[in-house]
Amino acid sequence: MSTPAPDGHEHVTPLSPDASGAARDIADVAAVEVITTAAVHLLSAAAVKVGLADDPETQKDLDEARKLINALAGLITAAAPEISDMHARSLRDGLRSVQLAFREASVIPDPIGQGPGEKWTGPVT
16 A cells, blocks of 8 residues: 655555455465355345345345446356356356346346346346
């Protein structure tokens, strides 16, 4: 991290002990775990935004859901060759579920093949 100094130059601030420990910890995590964790976070957020959570009246936001589903579809599509089929298959299933929930929640559904993430996954019906 850098901070501006009174002389106008940036000075690098050393990592705190907690941050350096976190950097060491992340070095021990396999790439497949990082990818699947990121995908699960996107999937969970998308599910909430399409109205699959406790309080859909206040939590549903299809514009936000579209962004999350697009990001999730792109991540899964790009990562699938790098992670095992077992991981990719379960992530694709979750993605398909939120894509279908999005279609169901939409007052005016997107044409088949043009819904969120369908650019990467193909049509979802």
